[in-house]
Amino acid sequence: MKTIKIYSHAHYGDIFYSRILINALSPHFNIEYYHSQSGLVLNDLPNVSEFNHIPSNFNRYSNDNKNGLVNAWIGHSGEYLNNGKGCNFNNHFKLVQKVCDDLQIKIGDPLDYLPYVNYDNLLSTTNIKEKIDSIKIKFDKIILFCDGNVRSGQSENFDFNPIISNLSNRYKNYLFISTNNVFNSDNVISLNPHITNCSPDLLEISYISTFCDVIIGRSSGPFCYTHTSDNFYDTQKTFISFTHMKYEGTFLEDTKCKNIWSNNFNIESILKTIEDNL
Numbered sequence: 001m002k003t004i005k006i007y008s009h010a011h012y013g014d015i016f017y018s019r020i021l022i023n024a025l026s027p028h029f030n031i032e033y034y035h036s037q038s039g040l041v042l043n044d045l046p047n048v049s050e051f052n053h054i055p056s057n058f059n060r061y062s063n064d065n066k067n068g069l070v071n072a073w074i075g076h077s078g079e080y081l082n083n084g085k086g087c088n089f090n091n092h093f094k095l096v097q098k099v100c101d102d103l104q105i106k107i108g109d110p111l112d113y114l115p116y117v118n119y120d121n122l123l124s125t126t127n128i129k130e131k132i133d134s135i136k137i138k139f140d141k142i143i144l145f146c147d148g149n150v151r152s153g154q155s156e157n158f159d160f161n162p163i164i165s166n167l168s169n170r171y172k173n174y175l176f177i178s179t180n181n182v183f184n185s186d187n188v189i190s191l192n193p194h195i196t197n198c199s200p201d202l203l204e205i206s207y208i209s210t211f212c213d214v215i216i217g218r219s220s221g222p223f224c225y226t227h228t229s230d231n232f233y234d235t236q237k238t239f240i241s242f243t244h245m246k247y248e249g250t251f252l253e254d255t256k257c258k259n260i261w262s263n264n265f266n267i268e269s270i271l272k273t274i275e276d277n278l
Contacts, residue, residue, distance in 0.1 A: 001047075004103075007034040008072040009060045011151050012202055013224030015041055017092050018072035019115040022048060024096050024107050025070075033072075034058060039200040044118040065102035086154070087219075088247035089114070114229040114252070117206045124196070124204055131195050132211045139175040139187065143167075143278065144209055146217030146226065148180040155218035155243045156265040163271050164188060171278065177212070179205055179222040214278060216240045219248050227251045238277055242270060 004025060008015050015035050022031060022045065031048045034055065042050045063071035072095075074080050074087055080095045081087070093110045100107050107113070119125050136142055147160035161181055168176045168188045176188045183190065196204040202225045209215055209226035217223025218241060231237050237257040241249030242265065249261045262273050 001028065001030050002068070003032060004029040004068045004070060005032045005034065005058075006070045006072050007054050007058045009036060009054060010073045010075065012037055012041060012200070012221030013219065014073055014075075014087070016115060016202070016221070016224045016227070017074070017087065019045075020089070020092050020113045021070070021072050021096050021099060023113040023115075024100055024105070025103075028103075028105055029068075037200075041200060041202050044121040044203060046118075046121065063099075065099050068103075070099055084245075086245040086248040088250070089252045090247075111254070114232065115227060116229045117203055117225075119207050119210075122203055122207065124198065125207055128195055128204060128207060132208065135175060135189075136211065140173045141213040141278065142175045142177065142211060143214045144177045144179070144212040144216065144226070146179045146205070146215065146220055146223035148220040148222055150218055150220050152219075154245070154248050158242075158265050158267065158270070162267065163274065166271060167274065167278075174278065177208070210234075212237075214238045214240065214274075216274060218242045224251075232257055240274055240277055242273075 008018055015037065025031060026047055033042055033048055034051045034053065036054050038052060040050055042048045061076050063069065063076065074092055074095055080091050085091060096113065145160055145164055149157040164176055164178060168185050172187055174187065178188065178190050181190060191205060192199065192201055195208065198204065202221060205222045206225040206228060210230050215226050232252055232255040235256045239257060240260045242262055243249035244263055246261050250259045260273065260277050
């Protein structure tokens with residue numbers, strides 16, 4: 001197969017959502033993917049070569065699709081974000097359609113290209129599953145807090161710590177997992193180093209999210225990595241998002257999981273929204 005070059009000057013979440021584009025192109029090309037973030041976040045994909053640098057001639061605000069140089073960042077052209085719904089699935093798929101049109105590639109149902117992670121290709125999954133299995137038998141539910149800050153203004157960077165502390169003190173039968181902070185509690189654990197013990201651990205967070213009953217976040221990188229087809233089609237899963245724009249929190253409108261969204265960043269309101277949906 002021919003090789004195509006994909007790149008993104010954006011953050012981890014944007015790189016994850018560009019899997020939609022990778023899913024459309026990978027049957028037709030070997031892919032070289034260039035980004036400026038640290039670590040490997042595409043190494044589960046067998047025909048993708050990942051590079052942690054972007055050549056100087058890969059323009060942030062343009063593309064050269066027809067010549068095999070594809071800008072995966074949805075913000076590089078205003079045409080993909082002009083409907084007021086932000087970085088949601090439908091807007092990402094508009095970019096995919098444009099790239100595939102330029103490359104004369106036929107594509108099918110948009111939902112066939114939802115982001116997913118090949119967990120079987122990750123060396124860490126067996127160890128993580130053993131840890132999660134040993135923990136979850138002690139609790140009725142697992143609640144995942146993707147509590148890191150957002151880097152592109154999708155939400156307010158409010159403090160999740162008092163919210164987690166409040167809930168964990170009152171719901172001792174639930175396990176609360178934090179992707180970002182460290183707590184001293186029997187029913188709150190931080191992912192790194194207690195479970196993942198690597199950095200970046202975004203693919204591992206994605207895998208851990210498949211074991212969780214409730215996933216809470218605000219469009220940070222870790223939260224984006226939980227937006228997989230596995231989770232979207234899990235009828236027992238609940239997503240709770242806090243973002244300025246609804247569709248950057250929910251990402252996909254047509255899901256089988258439960259989606260709760262709020263743009264009220266008052267701590268008491270956030271606490272109530274979460275508690276009502278545990």
